[in-house]
Every structure is written in structure tokens, then in C-alpha cells.
Amino acid sequence: MQNHSEQNVKLIISYDGADYSGWQIQPGVRTVQGELESALQKIHRKPIILYGAGRTDAGVHAVAQCANFFSTIQTMPPRNFVPALNALLPRDIRVTAAAAVPPQFHARFSATARAYQYRIACGRPLLPHETRYAMSIPFAPSLPLLNSYARLLLGETDCTLFASPSDAIFTRGSGSRFRRIGHAHFFIENGLLVFEIAANAFFRKMVRSIVGTFLHYAQRELPTSAFERILREGKREKAGPTAPPHGLFLWNVFYD
Amino acid sequence: MQNHSEQNVKLIISYDGADYSGWQIQPGVRTVQGELESALQKIHRKPIILYGAGRTDAGVHAVAQCANFFSTIQTMPPRNFVPALNALLPRDIRVTAAAAVPPQFHARFSATARAYQYRIACGRPLLPHETRYAMSIPFAPSLPLLNSYARLLLGETDCTLFASPSDAIFTRGSGSRFRRIGHAHFFIENGLLVFEIAANAFFRKMVRSIVGTFLHYAQRELPTSAFERILREGKREKAGPTAPPHGLFLWNVFYD
Numbered sequence: 001m002q003n004h005s006e007q008n009v010k011l012i013i014s015y016d017g018a019d020y021s022g023w024q025i026q027p028g029v030r031t032v033q034g035e036l037e038s039a040l041q042k043i044h045r046k047p048i049i050l051y052g053a054g055r056t057d058a059g060v061h062a063v064a065q066c067a068n069f070f071s072t073i074q075t076m077p078p079r080n081f082v083p084a085l086n087a088l089l090p091r092d093i094r095v096t097a098a099a100a101v102p103p104q105f106h107a108r109f110s111a112t113a114r115a116y117q118y119r120i121a122c123g124r125p126l127l128p129h130e131t132r133y134a135m136s137i138p139f140a141p142s143l144p145l146l147n148s149y150a151r152l153l154l155g156e157t158d159c160t161l162f163a164s165p166s167d168a169i170f171t172r173g174s175g176s177r178f179r180r181i182g183h184a185h186f187f188i189e190n191g192l193l194v195f196e197i198a199a200n201a202f203f204r205k206m207v208r209s210i211v212g213t214f215l216h217y218a219q220r221e222l223p224t225s226a227f228e229r230i231l232r233e234g235k236r237e238k239a240g241p242t243a244p245p246h247g248l249f250l251w252n253v254f255y256d
Numbered sequence: 257m258q259n260h261s262e263q264n265v266k267l268i269i270s271y272d273g274a275d276y277s278g279w280q281i282q283p284g285v286r287t288v289q290g291e292l293e294s295a296l297q298k299i300h301r302k303p304i305i306l307y308g309a310g311r312t313d314a315g316v317h318a319v320a321q322c323a324n325f326f327s328t329i330q331t332m333p334p335r336n337f338v339p340a341l342n343a344l345l346p347r348d349i350r351v352t353a354a355a356a357v358p359p360q361f362h363a364r365f366s367a368t369a370r371a372y373q374y375r376i377a378c379g380r381p382l383l384p385h386e387t388r389y390a391m392s393i394p395f396a397p398s399l400p401l402l403n404s405y406a407r408l409l410l411g412e413t414d415c416t417l418f419a420s421p422s423d424a425i426f427t428r429g430s431g432s433r434f435r436r437i438g439h440a441h442f443f444i445e446n447g448l449l450v451f452e453i454a455a456n457a458f459f460r461k462m463v464r465s466i467v468g469t470f471l472h473y474a475q476r477e478l479p480t481s482a483f484e485r486i487l488r489e490g491k492r493e494k495a496g497p498t499a500p501p502h503g504l505f506l507w508n509v510f511y512d
Binding site: 014015016061063091092093094096124125126127128129131132133189190191249 | 270271272317319347348349350352380381382383384385387388389445446447505
């Protein structure tokens with residue numbers, strides 16, 4: 001709980017998720033939140049809770065994850081948390097910015113959108129410098145076809161097809177099946193096929209399910225109209241295999 | 257020495273050079289050529305010499321290094337060396353292609369040009385997924401200014417400014433000071449400043465010297481005309497500090 005003597009501090013965090021069991025703190029395993037809270041505890045000499053914008057899964061990377069915490073250290077300008085935390089953190093987690101934010105700011109609940117990127121080597125194995133950061137597929141799908149699938153996602157879209165089977169929409173019949181998708185696009189960059197998507201929120205493993213499903217049907221050259229029917233039907237068993245985590249980057253988190 | 261029972265085989269090789277003491281085989285240290293020759297020896301049950309197109313330095317990566325060797329295995333189609341070698345090689349070296357070539361083909365002496373890329377994070381520290389593959393500078397140089405420097409390199413260019421002090425042009429006064437540079441260009445890709453250069457040949461550490469020198473003078477906003485005088489004078493002491501190896505990729509090797 002914050003009080004008048006506490007300062008709400010927002011952090012921007014980048015990490016290589018390959019050697020972590022995801023963002024969320026869990027006993028007995030190495031997590032990004034765990035490493036950060038451990039460093040914050042060393043600085044504050046007491047436990048500090050860190051609120052993250054997105055709970056990235058094991059193996060998923062972040063270019064700009066966002067998180068906030070309430071600091072009791074009055075004497076330290078918030079930007080000084082950047083070098084202080086980086087000195088304590090392992091090299092595969094870096095704090096890139098820190099700033100004071102209003103007390104009501106919450107990294108997760110104040111976020112208006114998140115952007116992700118997913119990287120794919122097409123028709124070839126991964127090169128050594130790509131292995132931690134991309135998936136490989138043995139075929140080269142049509143870029144226009146993938147982008148015609150991607151355009152179907154734009155707007156207020158029923159995303160049941162890509163929802164995790166453990167999601168509340170299935171287990172409890174609660175929660176919205178819709179996500180507001182503002183951007184979804186494939187492009188080629190640096191020899192890799194890149195999928196970029198931004199939405200107000202995502203189901204767990206949703207980006208990886210979209211990528212796996214798009215690739216599954218693009219390999220079979222399913223026409224866009226037929227894919228649209230599958231998307232609108234929203235039968236989970238029609239989704240393709242979920243793409244592996246190491247190709248995925250949490251790219252940015254947006255606030256008003 | 258090849259004879260009529262030997263098949264000249266060309267390999268395309270990709271590697272993450274971070275954990276290697278460079279390409280060239282040396283006793284007591286881990287090198288890319290050493291790992292490859294060791295794998296070739298296991299397949300052939302005798303020592304095999306591998307001829308590489310470019311001797312990348314310690315820490316330098318390759319997307320498409322080229323090399324050739326003479327195989328005494330008549331029964332194996334050359335393309336089968338790809339899975340055979342990859343099964344024996346560490347994960348940070350991958351053979352991406354193998355093909356039969358004429359007996360006179362030599363990966364180094366037959367090459368007509370090499371291309372390199374160098375990656376730079378400007379005005380920010382490296383993100384965790386970039387640390388092995390880019391350098392960081394604390395300022396943001398002018399892209400047009402860097403490209404105006406780069407244009408001065410095009411054509412038959414006296415590259416003394418960028419030659420290693422241990423080069424024969426200094427130590428023995430022998431060898432050409434000129435290199436034929438066909439391409440030299442800076443661009444932004446995926447949040448990084450990228451320098452791409454192709455030439456018939458390079459002095460040792462020449463790309464890293466070009467990058468370090470360009471950044472040194474671009475930071476000081478030296479006008480192109482003044483930089484041109486420094487380039488034409490070719491006084492080695494006017495070069496900037498050599499950029500670190502891990503930002504450099506041998507990108508491609510060209511043959512007629």
C-alpha cells in the first residue's frame with residue numbers, strides 16, 4: 001500500500017527471457033520479476049512488490065516491459081534506479097528507464113495497449129545468432145496471404161480461436177472473448193519474417209497461437225475467406241500449434 | 257593436395273563468434289576452423305584441411321562464411337555434409353549449404369568480394385538480446401553525415417587510414433594500399449544503426465577501424481571535406497579507436 005511518503009516509480013525493462021521461467025515470480029525458479037524484486041529489496045532493505053504490465057511466459061523476451069513499484073527512499077531521484085538496479089541485476093535483464101508517476105498509475109491496469117513482435121526464419125534453419133530469438137519453419141509462406149489473414153484481426157475481434165484452453169472464457173464462461181486489435185502486420189526484416197501486433201490486451205499465449213495458426217493455414221494456402229470462417233467460428237480445435245516462446249518479444253506497452 | 261579421387265566441396269557456414277578465438281585454427285584455443293576440421297576429421301577418419309574465405313577475428317560473427325575442402329568420400333553426395341557436420345558441430349556453428357565445386361575453386365583466392373555488416377545502438381545501452389551482436393555508443397551521430405563519409409570510400413580507394421599497424425604495407429612496405437569498395441552504406445534497421453560494406457578484400461580489422469573512425473569524427477561533426485583530407489592523407493594515427501568485434505558480421509562472400 002502506498003502512502004504520502006512513498007513515490008510511485010515506473011520502470012522500463014528489457015530482458016532476454018531464454019534463461020527465465022517467465023516474468024511472474026514463483027518459488028524455486030528464476031523469473032524476471034523475482035530478479036527485479038530481489039534487487040529492489042537490496043536497495044530498500046525490505047521487500048518491495050513490483051507490478052508488471054504483461055506476464056510474459058517462459059522463454060519470451062521483452063524489449064520494453066513496463067512495471068511500477070512504490071519506493072520509500074525519498075532521497076533518490078527516480079532515474080537513479082536505472083544504474084542502481086542494473087548494478088544488481090544479471091546481464092540479461094536491463095532497466096532502461098525509470099521515472100516518477102502519479103500514485104494511481106498501475107503498470108498493468110493503466111496500460112491501454114501492448115505490442116508484440118514474433119520472428120520467423122522461413123525455409124531454412126536458424127542461424128546461430130538467431131537461435132534464441134526466432135523460430136524456424138521449413139517452408140516459405142505467402143506474405144500477402146499472411147497479411148490478408150492479419151487484416152481480419154483488426155478492430156473489436158472475437159479471439160476465441162486463439163484463447164488458451166485454461167482461460168476463464170472456457171473454464172468459467174466468464175470474461176470477454178473480444179480484444180481490440182489496432183495493428184497486425186507481417187513484414188520482412190533482416191532476413192526474418194516478422195509479425196507485429198498491438199491490442200488492448202491478449203489472452204495467455206495468444207500471439208503465439210495467432211502465429212502458429214496463421215502459419216498452419218498459410219502453409220496449406222487456405223484462402224482468406226475460408227480462414228475468416230474458421231476465425232468467426234472460434235472453435236479452439238481449429239487453431240494451429242502454438243508457436244514456441246523464444247520467437248516472441250513484448251515490444252512496447254502504451255499508456256494514455 | 258587434391259587428386260582425381262577427391263571431390264572439392266564448398267561449405268557455407270554461419271556462426272556466433274562470441275565464444276571463439278576467431279576463425280583461424282590455433283593450438284590450445286577454440287576456433288571455428290578448428291571445430292570444423294575436427295568434425296571433418298571424424299567423418300573422414302583422417303585430417304582434412306579447410307580453406308576459409310575470410311579469417312574473422314575473435315568475437316566476430318558470420319552469417320555466410322565460405323570454405324572448401326577436398327573430400328575422399330566418393331559415396332556421399334556433397335549436400336549430405338550439411339546434416340553430417342551439423343550433427344558433430346556445437347550449436348553456435350551451423351553449416352547451411354554444401355555443394356561440389358570445380359577442383360580449382362579456392363574459397364579464399366576465388367572470392368571476388370566480401371560483405372560485412374556492423375551494428376550499433378546509438379544513444380542507449382544495448383538491450384539484453386543485442387549484447388552479443390552490437391556495440392553501443394552514448395551519442396546519436398548524423399546518418400547523412402555518416403553516409404557522406406561512406407561515399408568517399410567507393411571505388412578504388414587508398415585504405416591506409418584503416419590498415420592494421422601490423423600490416424605488410426607498414427612493416428615491409430609491400431602490398432597494395434588500395435581496396436576496391438563497391439558498396440558502403442549506413443541505415444537503420446530494427447532500432448540499430450547498421451553499416452554495410454562490400455569490397456574485393458579488406459585489411460585485418462579494417463571494417464572495425466572504418467566504423468570506429470567514422471563514429472569518432474561524426475561525433476565531432478567533422479565536415480565531409482575535412483574528413484576527406486584525413487582519408488586521403490592516410491595517417492594511421494588519425495584513425496579513431498577500432499570498434500569492438502562483437503558488432504561485426506561477415507555477411508556474404510561473392511564468387512564469379
